[in-house]
Amino acid sequence: MRKAVLGILVVLSLPVPATRADETTAGHAQDLDSLRHAWHRCVRNAFSGQPESLGKLAAEREALAACKAGEDRYVAALLAARAAEEEAARREGRTLVSRARAWAASIAAYVIDPVSSWLAAPTR
Structure with missing residues (x-):
């Protein structure tokens, strides 16, 4: 009995292998971080290279314009990552709200509609 319990505890304590979705999510996070850091670095370098005679707001605009690409x-990768996360969440299962709506629709289809049509029958 002890060996069985110990065996179950050992199996439960083993790490869960990463799925392909987990690996791609981690890869997207690293890509996003590197893109964000590259963009910030570009903006800092472009801002520091502006002439002193230029106002702060104009220097900020010029730096942002220089690093638009x-x-x-970064924004395209961020939107793609969010879309992938939403798709994965949709594939994993419906949310509580969507399940509640589906339940309410089934109640309406199987209970309320037949009863209301039965009550409306004598008035026809």
């Missing part, structure tokens, strides 16, 4: 890459 990096910002576009």
